[in-house]
Amino acid sequence: MQIKKITVLIVFITFLYNCDSPNTETPKPQIIPMPTHMESTKGEFILDNSVGMSFDSNFEVSAIFLKEFIEKGSSIQLEKNNKISFIQDDTISNDEGYQLTISPKQIEIRAKTDQGAFYAVQSIRQLLPADFENGTFTSEKFAIPSITIKDEPQFKHRGMHLDVGRHFFSVDFIKKYIDALAMLKMNTFHWHLTEDQGWRIEIKKYPKLQEIAAFRDQTLIGSYDPDQQQFDGKRYGGYYTQKEIKDVVAYAQTRHVTIIPEIEMPGHAQAAISAYPELGCTGEQVKVAETWGVFDHIFCSKDETFEFLENVLDEVLELFPSKYIHIGGDEAPKTHWEKCPNCQQRIKEEGLKDEHELQNYFITRIEKYLNGKGRQIIGWDEILEGGLAPNATVMSWRGTDGAIEAAKQHHNVIMTPTSHCYFDYKQSDNEGEPLANSGGFLPLKKVYSFNPIPEELSEEESQYVLGGQGNVWTEYIPNEKQLEYMVFPRILAMSEVLWTPTKNKNYADFVARVENFHQRMDALDINYANHLYEVDGEVVATGYELKSILENKTIRFSTDGTEPNVTSEVYSGVIPIDKDLIIKAAIFDDDKKLGATFTQPINYHKALGKKISINAQPSKTYAGSGADGLINGITGSDTRINDKEWLGFDGEDLEITIDLGEEMTINSIETRFYEAPWMWIYAPKVIEYGFGEHGTSSKVEIPESKDTHANIKIDLNATTRYIHLRIPNSGLIPEGKQGAGHQPWTFIDEIIIN
Incomplete structure (x- = not known):
């Protein structure tokens, strides 16, 4: 094979090089994701106009990326030299792995493939100053600490x-x-192109998809x-x-x-059915959906539908060379299938048990059609219903159960x-956060805690977990x-989470490193959320504890609701x-407030810190x-259910006992339930209560709610140590409502005993 040698100058830095102090202490590399193995060595590699790089055609994508990054990021024009070299190394077992060695004399990138070399380049990129990202780098001489990195995903x-x-x-x-x-060494972009609310890919055989299905008459704003x-x-x-694709x-x-x-x-599939009504079960003309949620208009199982989908997929395959095609498979109500003559005939002809097996x-x-074209399918975990297609990969989103079931059947899984x-989902409790899906709360720390391997899987079964995605x-x-x-x-x-071994995290x-990465995101004009300077807190056995995710930061606070300032008390231990209380706290750096004010009202009542069982x-x-x-004295969020306070139960009748530790006079019991039928969440109809050791004896109806909360307050005059509550599930979701026929969720907030 003819080797094409190309040499170009490369200049990069982690800090400004001082000619008079070549041994100045250098900062620790701030690479995200953290490499598998990273070891600092003596000395520095000096980068100036005498430095260049060499590579052969196998590493052209990686080398050209680095060349363009340097030239577009600075005024430096690259000349010929080979102090930085790309070397093919077939002893590196992982196709995406690399070895990067930076010594005073040279920089050496070893990889089995160009993809591995590309990830080495991304590590080098993060050793460069952020100014390279937007072309404002102007210095001519720099130093980078000598280092050895051995890395693989x-x-x-x-x-x-x-x-x-x-x-x-x-x-x-999209680019x-x-x-x-x-930049972050992620290798897959899952492009979700079709929905009830819009069809986003040109299909030349079916022009109405562009003319009709791609546009809706209006859009829901605000709450669902x-x-x-x-x-x-x-x-x-x-x-x-x-052409754009x-x-x-x-x-x-x-x-x-x-x-x-x-x-x-x-x-x-409602958008597609709006363009071609014959694809649905009813044949009726429907509109492209204007709200969110799940819709009954799904593709009919007749042959004409499969002909349409196969023709669509033929054009998709011409555009996307990926091994996998994602076919969705989630949230497909069977309402129309149950009444459709075509679907019922299909069930009979194929010897299927029910509509779930019809989905299979x-x-x-x-x-089978895509396998015949040399491709594989991925589907959301609902494709497990009615039996799993023979070669399907499951994308598990409704928790881990789908992944566990698929992996145990030796199917590949993406978590x-x-x-x-x-x-x-929202990532902060800040009042200024944008409107988001009310179903969840996902702060940075929780993302970082993610382990894609469910603990229920054996080591052999774990091999079927390919990875994950956001x-x-x-x-x-x-x-x-x-x-x-x-x-x-x-x-x-x-x-x-997906690159770095768990033991290194x-x-x-x-x-x-995220705090350092802010500079790079600023240079890239990325509008990121900065919650690093926020305070968090929780009730502990001895009181209320304040926390900061960054170490060595000063927290100042008040307990009377006043805004913290430079004269406020410095947090040093648990607040009794x-x-x-209305605790307010913020992080300060000398006389400068760094982040938003944290606010936590605490309602002191007789059950706080006592024993409770469910x-x-x-x-x-x-x-x-x-x-x-x-x-614990803390009321849950008014706008979302996935916080530290709301508890969600999937269909159960609840029995709760509170042990006050000694007999006390109580005047009231107060709590509230979430009410969101469109999310399958219903407040109970009644609450039963009683005292002593003999269970419940009285019943109170819970008033119907006109918003998302159903509140109940029971006025009493009782002396007791034990309080018993029984909260029956509200019963099957009625016809005509989302989730009809299913047991609803029950969400309960703080139980206040006064």
Whole structure:
């Protein structure tokens, strides 16, 4: 093979080089994700106009990226030299692994593939000053500490998802998104292209998809609550032409990012059915959806539908060379299938048990078609219902159960549970946070705590977990700046979860690197959320504890609701709770307040800190602070249920006992329940209560709620040590409501005993 030698100058830095002090102490490298192995050695590599690099054609993508990054980021024009070299090393077992050696004489990049070399370049990039990112670097001489890095990813699939169906994003922004993935050594972009609210990919055989399905008449603004819905009255939409998609795919290939397209089926298909009504079961003309949620209009199982989908997929395959095609498979109500003559005939002809097995037939038929084209399918974990298609990979989002079931069947799994991977959830308690999905709360620390390997899997079964990804659903994300705010810095945590071995992870060290990374995001014009300077807190056995995720920061606070300032008390230990408090706290650096004020009202009542037991365990996703959180003096959020206070139970009747420790006179019992039928959450109809050791004896109806909270206060005059509450589930969700026929969720907040 003919080797093409190309030499170019490279100049990069971690700090300004001082010619008079060549041995100046250098800062610790601040790379995200943290490399597998990193060892500092003696000396520094001096980068000036005498330095260049050499590479052969196998490493052209990586080397050209580095060359352009230097030249576009500075005034330096590269000349010929070979002090920096790219070397193919087939002894490196992982195709994405690399070895980077920086010594006083040279920089050496060893990799088996260009992809591995590309990730070495991304590490070098993060050793350069952030000024290179926006072309403002002007210095001529720098030094970088000598270092050896041996690095490879923990997981094969390291991805980010983006829903462009609810809100549409430009080609330029999609490229910027891909750039961010590449910088963080993520290798997969899951492009969610079709939805009930918009079809975003040009299909030439079916022009009505562009003319009709790509646009909706108006868009929901604000709350999804059906009783409070408002619309903007503006036609909205757009789609990517096939030329644009080819351009984006080619661009991603220069960043070693694979794009996996998602074409939803059989559910989330209302936009397509609006263009071609014959694809549905009813044949009726429907509109592109203007609200969020799950819709009954799904693809019918007749042959005409499969012909349509196969023709669509043929054009998709021409655009996307990825091994995988994502076919959705989630949230497909069977309402129309149950009444559809075509679907019932299909069930009979194929010997299927029910509509769930019909979904398996649907997915399996599409899988066979794609397998025949040399491709594989990925589906959300609902594709397990009715049996799993033979070669399908499962993307587990509703917790870990789907992943466990699939891995035990020896199917590949990609982990993306809502609890740790849904970046459309709020990330802070700040009042100024943008409107977001009310179903969850996902701060940076929780993302970082994610372990993609469920503990229920054996070592052999764990091999089927390919990795994970962060998901971004855009119901409440109408523009690019808000999308960036929701993604950054949580994407930094996800990149380290998926790349760095668990034993190497350290949250305190990570957040220090995130603080440093702010400069790079500023230079890249990324609108990131900065919650590093926020205070958090929790009730502990001896009172209330304040925390900061950054070490060595000064917290000042008050307990009477006054705004903390430079003269406020410095936090040094747990704050006792012996009365009602309004704790306010903030981080200070000398006389400068660094972050937002943390506010926590505490309602001191007779059950605070006492013993409580519940007959049922809350959902892992909605476990709050456990049973103790129901009597810790803190009321849950008014706008979301996935915080530290609300407890969510999936269909159970609840029996709660509070032991006050001694007999006390009590005058009232007060609590509240969440009410959100569109989320399958219903307040109970009654609450039963009693005292002593003999259970409940009295019953009170819970008033119907006109908003998202049902409040109940029971006035009493009783003396007791034990309080018993029985809270029956409200019963099956009625017909005509989302989740009809299912047991609803019960969400309960603080139980206040006065």
